[in-house]
Amino acid sequence: MWRRLWTTVRTPSWVARIVGLVGAVTVVSAVLPGFRDRTRIIYELVPDAFPAAATTGAAAVGLVLVVLSRALRRGKARAWLLATVLAAVAALLHLLKGLDVEEAVLSLALVVLLLGARGNFTAKPDPRSLSRTVAVLVIGPLVATVLGWLWLAIDADGQVPGTGTPARFAHAFLGLFGITGPVRFIDQRDGQRAAVALVVLGASVLLVAFLVALAPADGPHGLNAEEDGRLRALLDSWGSIDSLSYFALRNDRSVIFSPSGKAAITYRVVGTVSLAAGDPLGDPEAWPGAIAEWLAEARSFGWVPAVLAASERGAEAFHRAGMDALELGDEAILHVGEFSLEGRSMRGVRQAVSRCERAGLQVTCARVADLDDETLECVRTHADQWRDGAVERGFSMALGRFGERADGQAVVALCRDGAGELRGLLHFVPWGADGLSLDLMRRDRESENGIVEQMVAGLMAETAALGVRRVSLNFAVFRSVFARGERLGAGPVLRVWRAVLLWASRFWQIESLYRANAKYQPEWVPRFVCFRSSADLPRVSVAALRAEAFLVAPSWVQRFVRS
Template identity: 30%
Template sequence: MADSGSICAMDRNRTGQGNRLLTRAFALLFEVSPHIFALLAVGAGVVLLTSGVTPAYEDRLDDIRAILPPILIELSHFGASISGFLLLLLSAGLWRRRRGAWLAAMVVLLLAASFSLLKGLDWEEAAELLVLAAVLAPCRAAFDRRSRLFEALSPSWVMLVLTVVAGMLWLGFFAYRDVAYTDDLWWSLLIDREVSGFLRVGAVLALLAVIVAGRSLISAPGARSHGPADEADVVRALLILQAGEGVLPDGWLAMLRDKALLFSPSGRSFIAYRVRGRRWITMGEPVGPEEEHLALLWAFAELADSYGGVAVFYAVEETALADLATMGLAVRKIGEEALVDTHAFTLQGKSRQNLRTAVNRCEREGATFEMLPAGAALADMAQLRAVSDVWLTNHIGTEKGFSLGRFDPDYLALTPIAVVRQGGRIVAFANLMPGGDRLAVDLMRFTPDAPPGAMDYLFIHAIQWAKDEGYRWLDLGRAPLAGLENRRLAPVFARVGALVFEEGGALYGFAGLRAWKAKFAPEWRPCFIAAPTSTPLALALLDVALLTSGGWIGMLGLNAKMASPAARPSEAPAVAEEA
């Protein structure tokens, strides 16, 4: 009896396990059904367009002519072809699980089936369309995303539409290659030949395809509805930054109020990002508790995808690579960050002679260092603005953004500011962003009459101050394109980046910037950009540069107001801020 009971229990377990597997298999099938229907819609569209540009069966056409006027047959022919084109467009919405795309596809399939019968008694084609509609109808629940009017197509779908339309035109001209084309063909109705309908449909579809492609390629899906965060979200993000858990210094750039913010369900984490074109670009990693990072990364990627965009994660560190790999993203190194170990830093030794010289000279000329705690800079804001204005005039001309700070009293009041005074007047400053066990330098500016080596003097004292306050690292910022390998087996992205780093001094002092930071003997840590494998990372990096510089004019330096070399005691800090 015991054995029989055990056997029965085993049978029940197997049955239960089989039912669970079957349930999960159906759930998985239901989950991917939008993608399956999208591909089927593409196939139906191709069938309709192919049918529209090839001659119909003559016997069936004679039968339909006997009962319908030519104008109705012509309109049905035109309607079937337009329906095929619409199915190509709707397939993108089906792929993205749009409710409106499901409803529109149902209507178009039923209309297309009617057109197929009316244009030439093509009952096989009509039956295929009706079967597809019948299978699609009960799967409405799988399309759970809100629809958006005039949603742009992704580049891959644009290529699909253009390829199908181009193939349709080629097939039509091939099918009617023996027809003598005249102007009358554009205006005559279907009587002896179907080439007239093909010409009209082909012209309309070619025009529509170009319009759709052009609009899709220049659109920025979600940009209008995901602009800079409002005051309430900025306050929420500030509370997270001040709490300090899981905060990296780049998180403070959210306080520039030029980015949108996405919060975790708990409200303890956020991601700061901007939308440019089809790319949704984060500034750094999620800010907040580490256990919420992966879920927030997925939420951001899914949000971008729901608008037809792609998620790009810029300036992420090694600690995020496991999560990004879990998401299946392509990752490329974009440079290195210079982190000075405050406990190991020293001015002793022959290699630090230049730093000792800078300190001694600044002190001889009456320079003093002061660290203004968060909020204390408001009293000196007029002096800080004067330094910033003259620096901008002599260097880059306009403020940056996105990945760099800008002179904003509200922003600068949030974090400590290191200043150098001479005769009681501020001649140089840098704001420092705290995060975990480090401080990161953001805005760094000085006047032309500051003592030579004033920024070296400022950073040396900032390193010492950070050590006294318990910070392990002082982050001097990124050296773009540093550390990329120009090897035969390296990715093209890395090889081109290495070439620009080594030979692009005339355009931007990449190597000089790294050399200037190297004199502080920092530890170099790689930083990365990550995006789906279908996204050109070089173009994503270009978008970051355009966001940071405020567009092409700023990136190319056309708005810079360059001063004479004698007016600037040090070039390196000017370049450093642009990193």
């Protein structure tokens, strides 16, 4: 039993919890007054400045340990080293600040635990974090010193007359480290207050440095020209397997290839999650190699691997690599040979198309390569104008760009009124040689209701000329819940789950997207989210919402992150 317990507490998740707890205890111990008898002994043994400096130092170390716990959960080697050193320092500080033997023993026990768990902390530092850390460590103390000098210059009433600027500068700089500077105070309380303020400034610089050092990077570089060419070669040979394959060419994704080069996975690091989307590209026989490389990279950096919208075949491949899978929803597929506006089930679509035709709206379809520059620029302008807000949504099923010549085989369905003015557009990316996958849907808000149905019907009418046999429409999240939850005899759990999704649809249009697809009577193809363990689902969910731009940081935060 003890061996099993020792094995458990050495895992990154448990070490992180214990480090955070010890850090919190250290902070509380520094804030609360010590035992009077013990404190008197310390003051008899060491100079007065030592206990005060040890107290403020313990508070700073405790805060840093709490911050480090997040990186330790990811198995970061650098975080382990810092935590081990700081735990040993904390033990010494506890003794110096008031003979706090209990806290010192707790810190030493943490050192033993960290040393025993060394083999579980091998993750490399996140890319590009070192330069920012160095900048904070160099610039931070300078800025803090200036702020400290400014505070001492403004609040100079309690200082001995004749105190000059150099003395205040020296006092501000030394005070960041808990060292008493040359400035002398008439009232001892003013000196203590200045010392506390300066130490807080120093601890803040140190905390910011650690936060920057351990902050997740944006991930490896985006696709370069050479990688884009290799991906397009894979798409030419294997792009028909998955309707989402073409979205692998998004500019903000990174790529990792199998050792043979016959398969690849594209992904983006969001927070601490390495988020892939769709199935691997290339030869299915080489998928395991690409998945293994991707998982190995995630382990090496302490990232959480996850996949959005994998097909059943792709989910099986990820499952064989040790990941779990959960059905996320269904993709709507229209087959050209089976699509028709006739019949009672298509009555709503048929009426919408007739209404738009009577209003004089007409639909034309063309490859992007066949559009002249003037038309293409006009379509781009309208697409931007009709976007719902400034944020471009989509990651797993969106290309993130529109109208570029590199995407010449993409198809646009354009709807114009009787005066030739553009009123709506659909943009489809290639799905192999004979398929299309919906990327973008935009319409003039003042246009006739039913314009989307008319554009879909117009595209299906032009599929023969375009050489298209199948069309992938939108993805409906939790489609089966809506489909089964409204049936007679649905169970209470399903009904509650459906009620929750209906409430969420007020913000994210989950149900309306399902209804918009269902009217075409498509084939529903399940899509899955793949993850390492259920404990990762909260982080994976937040990362997915961020990637799809449903959770967006304020603009000033985005500017700070990009800087």
